[in-house]
Amino acid sequence: MYQPQQAPAKPNGAANAGAGQLADSEERIGNELIRELLRTYGLRTSLIRLKVIDALHAADRNGRSVGVRGIHAQLEQLDIPLSFLSVREVLKRLCAEGVISLGGDKCYSLNPEARAVLESAQIR
Template sequence: MYNSQLPTDGSNAPKGTSMGVGVFEPRTDRHGNERIRILLKSFGLRTSLIRLKVIDALLTAAENDRSLGVRGVHSQLLDLDIPLSFLSVREVLKRLCSEGVIVLNPDKSYSLHPQAAAILRNR
C-alpha cells in the first residue's frame, strides 16, 4: 500500500536521519562495500549479502591482526546481529576458497588470497 510519508528511493528512513550503529556503520554501508563488490566481480562471482559480510569480517580481523576460522567468522557476524547460520557461513567460506578469493591457512583460519588483497589495495 502506498504511503506518501515514506521516501520513494527504496530506503525506509526519512532523509537526514541517522540509521544508528551496528550493521549500518559507515564501514559496512554500500559505499564501504563497493571495493568488495569489485573484488567479487573480478573473480566472476555475484555479489550477495552473505559474501559481503563474510569478506568484511575477514578484513576486520586482518586489520586487528587476528585470524578467524569458520566459528570465528560466524561469531563475529552474530555479534553484529547478522543472523546467518553456521552452515551458510561455512559454505560461503568454502566457495570463496574454491574460487581463489580466500585461502585456508594451515591453522584452519581463513585469509584473503594475495591476489584478492592486491585488488582491494588498488581500489
C-alpha cells in the first residue's frame, strides 16, 4: 500500500525561530516594489534577485550593510536553497548595474538611487 512521506517534524527551537522569521518577513518590502526597482534598472526579475534585494533592504533599514556570507546565512535561515556562489554572482551583477554598492569592508548596501525608487514606490 502506498504511504505518502510526511515532512520531518521540526524541533521546538525551529518553531520559535519561524515565528521570529515571520515577523521579520512582515516588515520587509513586498516583491512588487523590488520588481519595480529591477525594471527601473532594466533587469529581469528572478527569485534570487528578489531575495537578495529584500535582505539588503532589511539590513539597510537596520542601518547596516551586509556581506555575501551574511546574505547567504539569512537566506538559509529562511529555507531558501541558494548556493553561496549564486548569491555572490547576483551581488556582483547588482553592483555592476548600480543597484547596490560594495564598501571597503566588503559589505554591500543599496545605492541611494535604488533606495529612492523603493521609497517612492512605497508611497503610492
